Amino acid sequence: MLSWIDYVVLFVPLAFVMYMAIYVRKYIRSVVDFLSTGRLCGRYLISVAGVAGGLSIIGLVAYVETHYLTGFSLGFWQNLALPVSMVMGLTGFFFYRYRETKALSIGQFLEMRYSRRFRMFAAALRSISEMLANMIMPAIAARFFIYVLDLPSHFTFLGIEFNTFGTLILVCLSLALSIIWFSGDLGITITDTIQGLLMYPLLVILIIVIFCKFSWASEIAPVMADRAAGESFLNPYDIGKLRHFNIFYLVVYILGLIIHRGSWVTGGASRARSAHEQKMSGLLSDWRAALYVIFYVLIAVAILTVMNHINFAKDAREIRTQLSTQVAREVAPTPEIRDNIVTAVSNIPEHTHTIGVDTPLSTKQNLDTPYLDAAKAELQADPAGKGDALSQQFRTLYNQMMLSVSIRNILPPGILGLFLLLMVLAMISTDDSRIYSAAGTIAQDIVLPLCKKPLTPKQHMMMIRLVSLGIGVFFFFGSFFMSQLDYINLFVAMMVTMWQGGCGPVMIFGLYSRFGNVYGAWSSLLAGMFLGLGSIFLQRKWADIIYPWLEKHDMVESVGNFLATVSRPFNPVIEWEMNSERCPINSYELYFLTMLITLILYCVVSYYTNIGKEKFNLDRMLHRGIYAIDGEIKVKNDWSFKGVFRKILGITPEYSKGDKITAWAFFVYSIIYKFLLAFVVIVIINAINPFDMGDWSNYFLITFLIVPGIVAVITTFWFGYGAIKDMRQLFRDLKARTGVDNLDNGQVEGHVSLADKAVFEKIEEENKKA
Numbered sequence: 001m002l003s004w005i006d007y008v009v010l011f012v013p014l015a016f017v018m019y020m021a022i023y024v025r026k027y028i029r030s031v032v033d034f035l036s037t038g039r040l041c042g043r044y045l046i047s048v049a050g051v052a053g054g055l056s057i058i059g060l061v062a063y064v065e066t067h068y069l070t071g072f073s074l075g076f077w078q079n080l081a082l083p084v085s086m087v088m089g090l091t092g093f094f095f096y097r098y099r100e101t102k103a104l105s106i107g108q109f110l111e112m113r114y115s116r117r118f119r120m121f122a123a124a125l126r127s128i129s130e131m132l133a134n135m136i137m138p139a140i141a142a143r144f145f146i147y148v149l150d151l152p153s154h155f156t157f158l159g160i161e162f163n164t165f166g167t168l169i170l171v172c173l174s175l176a177l178s179i180i181w182f183s184g185d186l187g188i189t190i191t192d193t194i195q196g197l198l199m200y201p202l203l204v205i206l207i208i209v210i211f212c213k214f215s216w217a218s219e220i221a222p223v224m225a226d227r228a229a230g231e232s233f234l235n236p237y238d239i240g241k242l243r244h245f246n247i248f249y250l251v252v253y254i255l256g257l258i259i260h261r262g263s264w265v266t267g268g269a270s271r272a273r274s275a276h277e278q279k280m281s282g283l284l285s286d287w288r289a290a291l292y293v294i295f296y297v298l299i300a301v302a303i304l305t306v307m308n309h310i311n312f313a314k315d316a317r318e319i320r321t322q323l324s325t326q327v328a329r330e331v332a333p334t335p336e337i338r339d340n341i342v343t344a345v346s347n348i349p350e351h352t353h354t355i356g357v358d359t360p361l362s363t364k365q366n367l368d369t370p371y372l373d374a375a376k377a378e379l380q381a382d383p384a385g386k387g388d389a390l391s392q393q394f395r396t397l398y399n400q401m402m403l404s405v406s407i408r409n410i411l412p413p414g415i416l417g418l419f420l421l422l423m424v425l426a427m428i429s430t431d432d433s434r435i436y437s438a439a440g441t442i443a444q445d446i447v448l449p450l451c452k453k454p455l456t457p458k459q460h461m462m463m464i465r466l467v468s469l470g471i472g473v474f475f476f477f478g479s480f481f482m483s484q485l486d487y488i489n490l491f492v493a494m495m496v497t498m499w500q501g502g503c504g505p506v507m508i509f510g511l512y513s514r515f516g517n518v519y520g521a522w523s524s525l526l527a528g529m530f531l532g533l534g535s536i537f538l539q540r541k542w543a544d545i546i547y548p549w550l551e552k553h554d555m556v557e558s559v560g561n562f563l564a565t566v567s568r569p570f571n572p573v574i575e576w577e578m579n580s581e582r583c584p585i586n587s588y589e590l591y592f593l594t595m596l597i598t599l600i601l602y603c604v605v606s607y608y609t610n611i612g613k614e615k616f617n618l619d620r621m622l623h624r625g626i627y628a629i630d631g632e633i634k635v636k637n638d639w640s641f642k643g644v645f646r647k648i649l650g651i652t653p654e655y656s657k658g659d660k661i662t663a664w665a666f667f668v669y670s671i672i673y674k675f676l677l678a679f680v681v682i683v684i685i686n687a688i689n690p691f692d693m694g695d696w697s698n699y700f701l702i703t704f705l706i707v708p709g710i711v712a713v714i715t716t717f718w719f720g721y722g723a724i725k726d727m728r729q730l731f732r733d734l735k736a737r738t739g740v741d742n743l744d745n746g747q748v749e750g751h752v753s754l755a756d757k758a759v760f761e762k763i764e765e766e767n768k769k770a
Contacts, residue, residue: 017195045189094265129532219305222309224301255595276654287666328341523605
């Protein structure tokens with residue numbers, strides 16, 4: 001249980017964050033202030049606010065869930081994405097041009113580029129997909145706190161019995177909605193920045209505590225080395241048998257980085273005071289994450305060590321027993337089955353697995369297997385005949401909530417309070433950003449175009465608040481009633497496929513091509529939607545409907561043979577093996593197929609429907625050349641060798657001396673160190689003389705913890721100082737602004753709308769002709 005010190009540590013900073021959300025309300029003088037923080041943010045303010053948005057309970061739970069099963073070998077190959085990320089960051093790929101459009105929402109950009117009908121349909125589809133993917137966040141946060149504090153399933157207040165899970169979901173959503181209701185994106189930006197500044201010292205303290213508790217050489221490294229062939233947690237050349245998170249996962253990840261660079265653009269992409277500031281904030285994004293990535297890694301390896309090393313066998317048995325008992329309370333359909341599960345797992349003895357003596361652990365046979373098998377055996381007695389589905393749900397919650405139960409056994413009192421404060425801040429910053437993102441899309445791109453008369457600023461902001469409230473209600477019921485049967489990362493990938501499957505070509509080619517048109521956009525988005533819905537049905541209803549139907553019609557063997565034959569050339573990276581509990585084709589494989597089909601459709605349909613027609617005028621949409629409406633610098637691309645290299649570095653005439661130093665530092669760290677020295681050189685060395693497990697252990701210690709730790713310390717002071725300076729400038733700019741602006745097609749009257757209005761009318765006229 002928490003001590004009074006833990007409660008003080010938890011609630012005082014939380015109260016200050018909520019107070020600031022109320023305080024900044026007085027600075028909202030226009031709709032653009034409420035929607036995009038007045039477009040007055042500096043790069044460091046955006047970056048530090050992004051720290052709070054990046055660190056989340058669902059992110060940490062998903063990271064631990066994934067790396068508890070796969071280790072860190074795949075992280076080595078993720079360095080292949082570094083050149084792609086670096087080039088996109090240095091050049092401001094997508095975001096620079098998006099900021100040039102001066103669109104306040106993604107839908108407004110889609111109307112500029114395609115048509116109003118497409119804008120409304122795309123906004124609706126994106127919102128539904130986004131809401132389905134994010135609605136599990138409050139549920140995971142609520143379960144996290146229930147499991148970490150070992151709270152009962154129900155409690156009594158004033159003689160009335162309340163459900164603990166539902167109450168915590170309501171509290172989580174209420175905190176996030178309060179910030180949105182009070183001050184919109186301005187409140188989110190300010191509170192996220194404050195939370196980011198608070199998170200830095202909290203992360204440092206927690207990292208030091210965890211690092212001091214465990215020995216890398218005698219505990220952590222041996223545990224990660226104790227894996228069966230093909231499933232190594234350390235050796236990236238020995239991961240061929242990892243099923244869900246393997247090289248194919250990496251290929252999809254890199255492809256997604258490019259195609260979906262702007263698929264989830266939000267109001268934060270238009271917060272900056274200029275396109276250049278937005279570009280620089282993106283450049284700093286990799287560095288800002290260094291500290292919490294180290295935290296994620298250490299939490300994951302700490303749990304791996306506690307659960308699998310003989311030195312912590314007693315703690316591991318207690319954690320697994322408590323975890324299984326708590327999951328059984330939630331999943332077991334009857335009290336009798338619940339009690340049988342509790343009895344079965346309580347009778348499992350303390351493990352005696354000795355590293356180097358016993359058979360190495362694997363995905364199918366590990367120290368958690370007896371507990372999962374015991375629960376599965378009891379759940380098969382379900383009177384409704386849903387034993388397989390319940391078993392999958394038990395396994396999912398067991399993997400996800402391992403973090404919660406383990407952490408209370410790892411951290412001492414006081415430090416546990418700091419950890420909970422960090423998680424509460426992460427929960428608020430994530431929930432308010434996700435709710436506001438969906439609300440902004442629905443309000444700006446669905447509700448606003450349907451309004452016959454222009455809304456006053458007060459009506460407009462109230463409309464956004466009400467939409468946010470509606471989304472909060474949707475999140476509540478979705479979290480409370482929907483069971484999640486897959487890994488978090490796979491579940492999210494499955495849900496966003498409805499939008500993300502077909503939107504990538506629409507967004508990227510919308511800014512970087514003249515041939516793309518509304519027909520290609522419709523074909524891509526509709527195909528992505530239907531393929532995404534099919535994927536969701538396959539994943540959600542496999543155990544309940546599809547597999548029983550195949551079994552009833554004696555098709556299990558034939559379908560299984562077909563899937564095995566199709567996937568055999570790609571084994572073991574892609575292996576479609578018939579399973580009664582889960583669809584043989586995982587979410588990332590379905591996502592990849594959808595993404596490939598929609599990309600081809602967009603290009604083919606756009607090309608053939610554009611033959612003989614005038615191409616789209618990008619300069620007009622980007623306010624370049626004769627269409628420029630302000631003093632921002634417009635730069636023409638120079639495709640000479642010198643110009644290309646300069647473009648790769650991202651250096652333009654807008655860059656100050658400090659900007660150039662930042663760009664070169666980013667290039668040296670990302671390409672010279674991380675890609676060439678820490679990846680390419682290591683690949684060459686291993687081709688000549690392969691590393692042993694001790695070498696890989698040292699490699700990951702240096703590249704995952706020591707070097708990123710040094711970078712994190714530097715950026716903590718650098719970004720912290722810059723964010724405070726930017727925040728002071730933001731308040732000065734907000735105070736200096738007078739009057740209230742009116743909205744016109746999602747833009748602010750008097751800010752950029754006169755030229756944009758003409759652009760809208762011209763584009764709409766051309767689309768009607770097309």
